[in-house]
Amino acid sequence: DAGVIQSPRHEVTEMGQEVTLRCKPISGHDYLFWYRQTMMRGLELLIYFNNNVPIDDSGMPEDRFSAKMPNASFSTLKIQPSEPRDSAVYFCASSSETGANVLTFGAGSRLTVL
Amino acid sequence: GQQVMQIPQYQHVQEGEDFTTYCNSSTTLSNIQWYKQRPGGHPVFLIQLVKSGEVKKQKRLTFQFGEAKKNSSLHITATQTTDVGTYFCAGLRNFNKFYFGSGTKLNVKP
Numbered sequence: 525d526a527g528v529i530q531s532p533r534h535e536v537t538e539m540g541q542e543v544t545l546r547c548k549p550i551s552g553h554d555y556l557f558w559y560r561q562t563m564m565r566g567l568e569l570l571i572y573f574n575n576n577v578p579i580d581d582s583g584m585p586e587d588r589f590s591a592k593m594p595n596a597s598f599s600t601l602k603i604q605p606s607e608p609r610d611s612a613v614y615f616c617a618s619s620s621e622t623g624a625n626v627l628t629f630g631a632g633s634r635l636t637v638l
Numbered sequence: 639g640q641q642v643m644q645i646p647q648y649q650h651v652q653e654g655e656d657f658t659t660y661c662n663s664s665t666t667l668s669n670i671q672w673y674k675q676r677p678g679g680h681p682v683f684l685i686q687l688v689k690s691g692e693v694k695k696q697k698r699l700t701f702q703f704g705e706a707k708k709n710s711s712l713h714i715t716a717t718q719t720t721d722v723g724t725y726f727c728a729g730l731r732n733f734n735k736f737y738f739g740s741g742t743k744l745n746v747k748p
Contacts, residue, residue, distance in 0.1 A: 559738075567681070567726065567738040580735060615680060626671070627728070627736065629680040 528630035530616050536636045542604040545633045548597055549618030557627065558591055558601050559615040567615075573599065606637045641665075642729045644739030652747050657714040659742035661727035668730045670703055670710045675741070676723045684712075684725075717746045 529548040537543055549556045557572040571581040576593045584591070588607070593599040603610055613634050617627040643662045651657050661670065669688040673681035685694055687703035687710060694701045700713045710727055724743045728736040 566740045569735065569738075572735070617681075624686060625730065625736075626683045626686065627673075627681070628683070632680050 528616055528618050528628050530614075530630035530633050532633055533631060534634045534636075536638065537606055538638050539607055540605045541637075542602065543606045543610075543635060543637075545601040545614050545616075545635070547599045547601070547616030547630060549599070549616070550628055551597065553618035553620045553623070553628070554596075555619045555621075555625075556593060556599050557617045557619070558599070559617065559629075560612045561615060561632075562612045570601070603635075606635075608637045611635055611637050641731070641737035642727060642739040644727055644742055646742055647740065648743045648745070650745045650747065651717050653719060654716050657717050657721070657744055659712050659725050659727075659744075661710045661712075661729070661739050663708045663729050663737075665731060666707050668707075670707075670730070671728045671736065672701060672710075672712055673726045673728060673738075674723050675726065679723075681726060714744075717744070719746050719748050722746050 531546045554575050558570040560568045560570055568583055570583045571591045572579055573593045589603055591601045613632045615629050615632045617629045619625050619627050645660050649657055669686055671686045672684040674684055675681045685701050690707050691705045692703040698715045702711045712725055714721055724741040726741045727739040730736050
């Protein structure tokens with residue numbers, strides 16, 4: 525398995541633009557998580573899905589953030605409109621209960637909003 | 639708010655010295671996991687502790703889970719430059735929601 529695949533790896537955009545981050549979880553994993561990492565706030569859980577259904581989105585900062593999982597092999601995190609304070613590394617991770625809930629992280633998407 | 643506290647925030651050691659990071663939760667955890675993130679990399683799973691008072695070893699790394707399942711520690715004996723990175727604990731309280739600690743950044747001077 526190629527692991528959790530995220531794209532893009534780096535994105536630089538201007539304030540007000542829409543940003544879409546993508547994630548392909550490990551095949552067979554039924555949980556998918558979106559985390560945001562910054563120096564100030566560390567690793568924050570934004571939202572997680574179980575079997576493609578959002579379970580807990582209490583970490584989503586505000587309405588500008590939305591996440592979808594249309595099928596078991598794909599998820600998106602969208603920011604519209606983006607702001608400079610959204611600059612961070614966004615990680616996608618997946619896990620399965622049969623795998624003892626171990627999180628496998630993707631390489632991350634580094635977002636810079638100017 | 640922060641659910642799991644981790645100390646210290648930074649640790650600089652000379653190669654060969656020992657290193658310990660501590661993780662504390664205000665509530666009882668179902669289990670705890672430890673991850674390592676190399677500079678510029680992503681968190682990678684190290685180990686999971688489930689039982690009260692559990693101790694596990696991986697070569698020079700020793701992991702402990704407190705009797706009350708509210709705290710945990712990671713101890714590295716005789717650090718090497720390959721140990722450089724940030725070590726995170728992640729506590730599971732319910733379902734699959736893991737609360738990550740703030741991490742301890744370890745720097746090892748050769």
